[in-house]
Amino acid sequence: MPFYAPEWVPKLPFDVPDSISIDRFILDENFDRHPLGYSRPPFTCGLTGKEYSALEVKERVDFLARGLSRELGFLPNQGSEWEKVVGLFSINTIDTLTLAWATHRIGGIQTPANAAYTVQELEHQLRDSGAKCLFTCLPLLDLALQAAKTVGIPDSRIYLLDVPESLAGKKRDGYKTLDQLIGEGQKLARLEELKWSKGEGARRTAFLCYSSGTSGLPKGVMISHKNVIANVLQMRAFEDPWRKTLIQPGNQSDYTENVLGLLPLNHIYALIVVAHLGAYRGDGVIILPKFEFKSFLETIQTYKISNLYLVPPIIITITKSRDVVKQYDLSSVNSIFTGAAPLGEETAEDLQSMFPGWAIRQGYGMTESAT
Numbered sequence: 001m002p003f004y005a006p007e008w009v010p011k012l013p014f015d016v017p018d019s020i021s022i023d024r025f026i027l028d029e030n031f032d033r034h035p036l037g038y039s040r041p042p043f044t045c046g047l048t049g050k051e052y053s054a055l056e057v058k059e060r061v062d063f064l065a066r067g068l069s070r071e072l073g074f075l076p077n078q079g080s081e082w083e084k085v086v087g088l089f090s091i092n093t094i095d096t097l098t099l100a101w102a103t104h105r106i107g108g109i110q111t112p113a114n115a116a117y118t119v120q121e122l123e124h125q126l127r128d129s130g131a132k133c134l135f136t137c138l139p140l141l142d143l144a145l146q147a148a149k150t151v152g153i154p155d156s157r158i159y160l161l162d163v164p165e166s167l168a169g170k171k172r173d174g175y176k177t178l179d180q181l182i183g184e185g186q187k188l189a190r191l192e193e194l195k196w197s198k199g200e201g202a203r204r205t206a207f208l209c210y211s212s213g214t215s216g217l218p219k220g221v222m223i224s225h226k227n228v229i230a231n232v233l234q235m236r237a238f239e240d241p242w243r244k245t246l247i248q249p250g251n252q253s254d255y256t257e258n259v260l261g262l263l264p265l266n267h268i269y270a271l272i273v274v275a276h277l278g279a280y281r282g283d284g285v286i287i288l289p290k291f292e293f294k295s296f297l298e299t300i301q302t303y304k305i306s307n308l309y310l311v312p313p314i315i316i317t318i319t320k321s322r323d324v325v326k327q328y329d330l331s332s333v334n335s336i337f338t339g340a341a342p343l344g345e346e347t348a349e350d351l352q353s354m355f356p357g358w359a360i361r362q363g364y365g366m367t368e369s370a371t
Contacts, residue, residue, distance in 0.1 A: 009238050016230045018202045021194055023101035025229050026279055027058045034282025040256055042279040043094040046288045046299040047164045050094060054282070060098050060182055065105035067185030071176075072133060072157075074106045076194050081204050084108030087131035087153075088266070089122055089144050091115050091289040093161045095178055096265045097275050099135055104206055104225070107194060111208040111220070112266035115140060122147035124217055129208050133157035135178065138168040167289060202226040209268055211367035221367045223268075231272050232280050246334070254282070257306035258332075261285035262296065262314075268367045269339050274309050293317060297328040304332035311340045312347065319350040335359035 013032055017025060025031050036054040044051035052060060069075060074084040086103045088110055090096065100110045111129040113122055126134065126147055134153055136144035137160060148158055160177045196204070206225045210218035243255045259278055263270035278285045286303045288296065291314065299305070315338060318325060336351075336358055343362050352360060 005234075005238065008241060010240060012233050012237055016226060016233060018200070018226045019196045019198050020201055020225070020229075021104045021107075021196070021204075022206050022225050022228050022276070023061055023104045024194075025225075025232075026101065026276065027061060033280045034254060034256065038253060039279075039282035040258065040284030042283075043097065043261065043275075043285050043287050044258075044303065045094050045164060046261075046286045046303065047166065047295070051284075052094070054279075057098060057279075060095075061101045061105060062190075063182045063185035064098060064102035064178065065185065066188040066191055067181035067183075068102055068108075069106050069191055070184065070188055071181060074108055076105070076107050076192050079107070081107055081109045082130060083132075085129050085131045085208065086110050087113065087126055087129065087134040088136075089113040089115065089117070089134060089140055089147075090137040090161050091139065091163060091167070092261060092265050092287050093137065093163055093289070094287050095161055096287075097279065099161070099178060100207070105191065105194070107204075109205050109208050111210075112271070113210070114266050115264060117143075119143055119146045119150075121218070123150050125210050125220075126153065127151045128210075128217075129220055133159065135159045135161055137161045137163045138170075138172060139163065141172060141175070163289060201229070207271070209266070209271070209367050223367075228272060228276055232277050235273065235277050236281055256282040256284070258284040258286055258303050259307040260300070260305050260309055261287040262291060263309055263311065263340075267340070269363075269365065270309065273337070273339075273363070293321065293324070297325065297330070300330055300333065301328045306332055306334050308333060308336040310336055310338050312338060312343045313341075315343060315351055316347055319347060319354065322354065325354070330355070333358060335361060337361045337363060339363040339365060 029035060039054040041051035041053050042057050084107060086108055103110045111125060111131055113125045134144055134148050144158060158175055160175050162179060202224050204225055205222040206228060207223040208220045209223060211221050213219050246255045259274060261274055265271055265275055274285060286299055286305055288299060348360055
């Protein structure tokens with residue numbers, strides 16, 4: 001059954017590109033993204049404040065792609081994307097998307113795994129996806145090593161993403177980090193550009209995300225480059241009329257804001273709606289690696305976050321903790337977006353009574369519906 005946008009939603013500014021990779025669409029100003037130099041830092045750690053400008057992220061993606069290409073022997077225009085599958089098993093970090101876009105730059109696939117997985121669940125995804133290497137983080141390293149060993153990924157193909165010291169635990173030597181790969185890539189020659197024919201962006205898989213489906217083990221959902229690009233353009237078009245009302249008088253630039261990046265970036269909701277859409281339109285995504293209520297409230301207050309991407313259990317916690325919530329300045333918030341499960345009418349009314357000025361929006365989707 002086809003669905004059509006309401007009449008008030010503007011038409012897309014151009015046909016959805018089907019011959020480019022996601023990294024080029026997000027980081028190249030030729031595709032109507034918010035200018036890099038006027039964008040907020042795409043990803044900021046809500047715990048430490050560490051961040052990179054949009055221009056720095058573009059540079060880091062380029063250097064990391066060079067480093068990955070040399071390290072793994074993955075060349076942009078040689079081999080199928082299924083020969084270049086990069087596994088990710090980590091809590092949210094400010095480099096999660098840097099890794100994804102660098103993988104796309106060399107023509108590969110990222111398969112992001114749920115950070116709450118057991119060893120057996122991770123084993124299944126690594127084996128089923130055919131992952132050739134695995135990026136993880138110190139808090140999850142032991143579990144990652146167990147799963148990788150079982151499926152035949154050697155320790156030399158385990159890499160670490162940086163996480164805040166408060167979460168990292170004891171330092172472990174012997175594993176190359178993402179930053180080291182970037183440093184190595186900085187010394188290497190530029191990579192050959194991807195040479196895709198028309199329609200190749202629609203055929204090539206960019207993300208292999210795993211969905212629980214209705215029964216049995218999780219199943220890999222092949223999400224193409226064009227799928228992600230189309231989703232971003234559709235959501236940008238749908239929200240633009242409302243965002244234009246938020247532009248301050250006298251401001252000639254498009255509206256940008258800080259949004260909350262708490263939801264797991266392996267999940268399609270956060271991966272596309274929060275991370276890709278946010279980066280494309282110049283927003284800043286404030287990354288939190290896990291939900292801790294007071295830290296969540298402090299982050300909103302500190303970074304003056306305008307839009308909260310949440311799930312119903314977090315909203316219920318807010319409505320049941322009024323005395324705690326009152327201790328924080330949440331006046332920067334103008335809207336919330338909830339998904340992953342239905343938001344009950346009573347809960348929505350409770351939240352609206354606490355914050356009458358918040359626009360409460362609810363979405364429905366599945367990993368499969370991104371395709």
